[in-house]
Amino acid sequence: MDCIFCKIINKEIPSEFIYEDDKVVVFKDLNPQAPVHLLIVPKEHIESNEYINESNSDIVGHVFAVANxxxxxxxxxxxxxxxxxxxxxxxxxxxxxxFHLIGGRQMLWPPG
Incomplete structure (x- = not known):
């Protein structure tokens, strides 16, 4: 699999993790849109939200707890x-x- 996030998770590509546990890693976005712009990435390779199902949906709750x-x-x-x-x-x-965690400035709506 040629997934850049899997390579970061597996430490094949160097990255400074802000947070790591057995389910997710958190690191700075390379193209920040705000003073704080972090990526929260599940360690399990799930292609997109379209592939969330009953067997893996617990990861979304965990992502939001980590985000907090x-x-x-x-x-x-x-x-x-x-x-x-x-x-x-x-x-x-x-x-x-x-998941992008973005903050440190006033967010506008609608976003670009």
Whole structure:
């Protein structure tokens, strides 16, 4: 499999993890859209939100719990945004489910 996130998770590509446990890793986005822009990536390769099902849906709850913890540690007391892009038209650029934790500035709506 030629998945960049799997390679980061397996430490084949160096990355500084902000957080890691047995289910997810968290690291800085290479193209930040805010002062804090982190990626929360499940270790299990799930291609996109389209592939979440009863057998793996617990990962989404875990991602949000980790997001809360990391947001607090990153000083995002005034709020933050969590984004998941699904497939090409949804803006997904890496075919491994991941969640953007974005904060440190006022978020606008609708986003670009």
């Amino acid at each position: 913890k990391v947001a607090k540690e990153s000083g995002l007391e005034n709020g933050y945004r969590i984004v998941n892009n699904c497939k090409e038209d949804g803006g997904q650029s890496v075919n491994h489910i991941h």
